[in-house]
Amino acid sequence: MTTVNELCSIIEQTWPAAGAESWDSIGLVVGHRRDTVTHVRLCVDVTPDVIADAHAAGADFLIAHHPLLLRGVTSIDEETYKGNSVALLIRHRIGLLTAHTNADVVSRGVSDSLARALELTDVEPIVAHPHSVGHSGIGRVGNLVTPTPLGVVARRIATILPATAAGVRVSGEYERLVSRVALCGGAGDSLLSEPQVRTADAYITSDLRHHPASEFREWAKSENGPALVDVSHWASEWVWLATAAHDLTERMPSVVFSVSDVRTDPWDFLVVQ
Ligand SMILES: [Zn+2]
Numbered sequence: 001m002t003t004v005n006e007l008c009s010i011i012e013q014t015w016p017a018a019g020a021e022s023w024d025s026i027g028l029v030v031g032h033r034r035d036t037v038t039h040v041r042l043c044v045d046v047t048p049d050v051i052a053d054a055h056a057a058g059a060d061f062l063i064a065h066h067p068l069l070l071r072g073v074t075s076i077d078e079e080t081y082k083g084n085s086v087a088l089l090i091r092h093r094i095g096l097l098t099a100h101t102n103a104d105v106v107s108r109g110v111s112d113s114l115a116r117a118l119e120l121t122d123v124e125p126i127v128a129h130p131h132s133v134g135h136s137g138i139g140r141v142g143n144l145v146t147p148t149p150l151g152v153v154a155r156r157i158a159t160i161l162p163a164t165a166a167g168v169r170v171s172g173e174y175e176r177l178v179s180r181v182a183l184c185g186g187a188g189d190s191l192l193s194e195p196q197v198r199t200a201d202a203y204i205t206s207d208l209r210h211h212p213a214s215e216f217r218e219w220a221k222s223e224n225g226p227a228l229v230d231v232s233h234w235a236s237e238w239v240w241l242a243t244a245a246h247d248l249t250e251r252m253p254s255v256v257f258s259v260s261d262v263r264t265d266p267w268d269f270l271v272v273q
Contacts, residue, residue, distance in 0.1 A: 001036040001038075002036060002037050002038070002252060002254055002255050003033065003034060003035065003036055003037065004028070004031050004032065004033045004034070004035045004036075004037055004061070004095055005033035005034065006037075006252075007037050007040070007061065007097075007252065007255070008027070008028060008033065008097070010248065010251045010252055011063070011097065011099060011248075013251070014099075014106070014244075014247055014248065014251065015099045015102040015103040015106055015109070016102060016106075017102055018102075018131060019101065019102040019104075019105040019106060019129060019131075019136070020100065020101045020102040021101040024067070024070075024100050024101045024102070025067045025069065025070045025098065025100075026067070026098045026099060026100050026101070026102050027097060027098065028095070028096075028097050029067075029068060029069060029096040029097060029098055030086060030089045030090060030094070030095055030096040031061070031089075031094075031095025031096065031097075032095075035060075035093075035095060036060075037060055037061045037095070037255055038060055038255060038256065039057070039058055039059040039060055039061070039255070039256040039257075039258065040059065040060075040061040040062070040063055040248070040255055040256070040257050040258070041053075041054040041057060041059035041061070041062050041063075041258050041259070041260050042062075042063045042064075042241040042244055042245050042257065042258070042259050042260065043062060043063075043064050043065070043241070043259075043260040043262070043264070044064065044065045044066060044234050044237045044238050044241070044264055045064065045065075045066050045234065045264035046062060046064045046066070046068040046085050046089075046096060047081070047085065047262070047264055048081070048084055048085060048088060049262050049264075050062070050064075050260050050262045050264065051085060051088045051089060051092065051094065052088075053260055053262045054092075054094055054260060055092045055094065057258060059094060059258065060093060060094055060095065061094060061095040061096070061097070062089070062094055062095070062096045062097070062260075063096075063097050063098075063099055063244070064096060064097070064098050064099075065098070065099060065100055065103065065110070065237050065240070065241075066098070066100060067098045067100055068082060068085055068086070068096065068098070069082065069086075099244070103240070103244070104138065104185070104186070105125075105129045105136045105137055105138060106136055107136055108243050108247055109136075109240065110185040110186065110236075110237050110239075110240040111125075111126075111138070111139050111140040111183055111184050111185045112140055112243075113185070113239050113240040113242075113243040114140070114160075114183050114185050114204070114236060114239050114240070115140040115142050115181075115183060116243075117160045117239055118142075118144070118153075118156065118157070118160065118181065118183070119144075119145065120140070120141075120142030120143060120144065120181055121142055121143050121144075121145060122142055122143055123140050123141070123142035124137075124140070124141060124142070124196075125137025125138060125139060125140060125141075125196075126138055126139030126140065126141055126182055126184065126191050126194050126196040126197060127139065127191070127194060127196070138184065138191065139182065139183060139184035139188060139191050139194075139196075139197075139205075140182070140183055140184075141180065141181065141182040141183075141196045141197075141200055142180075142181060143179055143180055143181070144178060144179055144180075144181060147177040147178065147179045148177065148178055148179075149174060149175050149176065149177060149178070150170065150172050150173065150174060150175070150176045150177075150178050150201075150202060150227050150229075151170070151174035151175065153178050153181070153202060153229070154168050154170045154229055155168075157204060157229060157231060160239065161231055161232065161235040161236065161238070161239065162235050162238055162261070162263065164232035164234065164235050164263070164265040164267065165265070165267040165268055165269050165270045166232060166265075166267050166270055167270070168229060168230070168231050169229070169230040169231075170227060170228070170229050170230075171213060171217050171227060171228040171229075171230075172202065172220075172226075172227025172228065172229075173227075176201075176227060177201070178201040178202045178227070179201055180199070180200045180201050180202075181200060181201065181202050181203075181204065182194075182196055182197045182200035182202070182203045182204070182226065183203065183204040183205060184203075184204075184205040185205075185206070185236040185237045185239070185240065186205075186206055186207075186233055186236060186237050187205070187206055187207040187233060188203070188205030188206065188207075188208075189205065189207065189208055189209065189212045189213075191203075191205070192212055192216050197226065198223075198225055198226070199226075200226045201226055201227065202226050202227045202228075202229055203226045203227070203228055203229065204229040204231060204236075205228075205229075205230065205231070205236070206230060206231055206232060206233035206236050207230075207233050208228060208230045213228055213230070216228060232265045232267075233265070234263070234264050234265040234266075235265060238259075241259040241260075242259055244257075245257040245258065245259050
């Protein structure tokens with residue numbers, strides 16, 4: 001029987017803790033290292049719906065991308081979302097582990113999975129990780145095999161990502177040709193001033209707010225900078241779960257790794273004007 005402890009060592013090899021940001025909270029959240037593991041479900045966010053789905057699927061462990069508990073916890077009051085989630089996990093005997101920024105930076109991490117889904121070539125990080133070798137670091141930049149109109153690239157992204165209410169939003173002309181694509185799964189507005197982003201033809205990320213996006217758009221107009229493509233945060237990271245399940249299955253063939261398809265994007269519908 002495989003133990004949580006063995007799973008934790010494989011996870012350390014796959015997404016070393018040294019790759020995590022200092023503010024992050026990663027690793028085992030719920031469970032005992034002596035517990036056994038037969039079926040691991042992967043998800044972006046831990047919510048009661050995700051836990052119910054994992055329980056129904058017979059999973060006894062969850063690997064989540066986003067930390068359920070990131071800041072100081074003083075209560076697991078079950079009337080709160082987080083307290084309820086922790087209690088549900090314990091009652092269902094489902095362990096929980098977080099792989100967050102440590103899973104962003106690795107060579108088969110979150111942004112890298114998106115780059116591969118878009119079939120980019122010569123992929124490298126937007127910002128290389130200071131302590132590691134190879135293709136690790138934040139975000140990815142690479143080339144499309146053939147220059148493609150921006151609108152077609154956006155439609156391709158829409159087919160790669162799971163469906164969400166807000167879909168894919170684009171700042172740039174539909175017909176503009178795109179060869180070099182920068183991307184960052186999850187919130188990527190902190191990378192807007194990076195040279196690898198500014199010299200691309202399009203930058204795909206999530207959670208772009210009005211002011212950074214509008215300032216970038218005006219700069220891009222005058223300097224021929226990249227178009228912006230804003231996608232769902234959850235969807236952009238969900239693509240990585242299949243890569244993670246594949247890589248962990250290769251390392252632990254006796255354990256089942258499956259992907260939760262419960263949508264945890266927070267938006268339910270869009271009114272188009
Ligand atoms: Zn995220």
